[in-house]
Amino acid sequence: MLKQIPYARQSISEDDIAEVVRVLRSDFLTQGPTVEAFELAVSEYCGVKYAVAVSSATAALHLACLALGLRAGDRLWTTPNTFVASANCALYCGASIDFVDIDPQTLNMSADALEARLIDAKSKGLLPSIVLPVHFAGRSAPMARFDELSRIYGFRLVEDASHALGGRYGGKKVGSCEHSSCAIFSFHAVKNVTTGEGGMVVTNDPRLADEVRRLRTHGITRDPVLMASDSDGPWYYEQVELGFNYRMTDIQAALGISQMRRLDQFMKRRNEIAAHYATRLKSLPLALPSIPEDDLCSFHLYVVRLKLSELSKTHRQVFEELRARDIYVNLHYIPVYRHPHYQKLGFKAGHCPESERYYKEAISLPVFPSLTESDQDLVVKALESVLGAGSGKA
Numbered sequence: 001m002l003k004q005i006p007y008a009r010q011s012i013s014e015d016d017i018a019e020v021v022r023v024l025r026s027d028f029l030t031q032g033p034t035v036e037a038f039e040l041a042v043s044e045y046c047g048v049k050y051a052v053a054v055s056s057a058t059a060a061l062h063l064a065c066l067a068l069g070l071r072a073g074d075r076l077w078t079t080p081n082t083f084v085a086s087a088n089c090a091l092y093c094g095a096s097i098d099f100v101d102i103d104p105q106t107l108n109m110s111a112d113a114l115e116a117r118l119i120d121a122k123s124k125g126l127l128p129s130i131v132l133p134v135h136f137a138g139r140s141a142p143m144a145r146f147d148e149l150s151r152i153y154g155f156r157l158v159e160d161a162s163h164a165l166g167g168r169y170g171g172k173k174v175g176s177c178e179h180s181s182c183a184i185f186s187f188h189a190v191k192n193v194t195t196g197e198g199g200m201v202v203t204n205d206p207r208l209a210d211e212v213r214r215l216r217t218h219g220i221t222r223d224p225v226l227m228a229s230d231s232d233g234p235w236y237y238e239q240v241e242l243g244f245n246y247r248m249t250d251i252q253a254a255l256g257i258s259q260m261r262r263l264d265q266f267m268k269r270r271n272e273i274a275a276h277y278a279t280r281l282k283s284l285p286l287a288l289p290s291i292p293e294d295d296l297c298s299f300h301l302y303v304v305r306l307k308l309s310e311l312s313k314t315h316r317q318v319f320e321e322l323r324a325r326d327i328y329v330n331l332h333y334i335p336v337y338r339h340p341h342y343q344k345l346g347f348k349a350g351h352c353p354e355s356e357r358y359y360k361e362a363i364s365l366p367v368f369p370s371l372t373e374s375d376q377d378l379v380v381k382a383l384e385s386v387l388g389a390g391s392g393k394a
């Protein structure tokens, strides 16, 4: 029996472990100097002014939306081809949510579809206040186009860069926020850099950074300028708005700092794996991810689409047969609005046809830095056998 090959796996080194142990022996366990150092490491890497670490990307998305003033009566638009958290943040703020269909080549929110929807929404007085693209699989969405549209139609851009830490767009690192109000990273265990659980908001806007910092710790301030009253004494602080406990711990941040040191190595390895798949899979009945020419895709995911018309097997059969061979493939994503919670909000099947077509064909193959060449060969051989046996050309 083969060992099971997962679609994603964290890469933890002895150095990572030593850094975490060092914090466990120190004075700070919760948010302290190591969180600040982690924020600095990420902001310097991305070439962005401010970084605020929080407990998850979900928390980061929530606070970014709150800090940008999203509230009841407002609208947020995102892509259906994402994890539910990209849409839930709108609902947390009491705003309404809608989805803009994907470009079938890049699998990101389509700029053409967005423009068409904006023209229509403008005529009805229903423009969104936030558009939230996701850099799917680690390939940047077309931010320069989105930026132009944001100036014409007056919305803010929040990048869900949960897949894309380490990637580049337009000559800059993803997270530089050249074209957005802020970007969000996730440090969940399957992501490019992990802290176990964790997230971050990066931005060049000092007021947005301050607001997110305050909201992650209950809306409490010790800044006399922001207080309603004079200080009662050295113990004094004020809660000036309703915030949360969304803090990251120094234990997590220590892991994050150590992982950031290997991020470029991780990028190199993920791209090698993607290049190897591209060569080895090209004659199978699969549509492979296109590689952007100028940008660097972080290859958080490697997603192939089945050419079902060339196969005598169903999508589900292929998926199940791969899993039966211990290739633990996955599927990213069920269109968000197909979930029952979103169906209750009134979304109908067929809302974003490209996303639904994609969902019926997509399979995420294993990609992670410690995937060995021989394991990757097992994945390729399994695909050859599962698809070969079912394709007309076998």
Ligand SMILES: *Cc1c(COP(=O)(O)O)cnc(C)c1O
Residues within 6 Å of the ligand: 055, 056, 057, 058, 059, 082, 083, 085, 086, 134, 160, 162, 163, 185, 186, 187, 188, 197, 198, 199
């Ligand atoms: C993982 C992920 C999230 C949520 O991240 P958490 O850190 O688990 O909250 C949000 N958006 C996308 C696109 C993700 O992949």
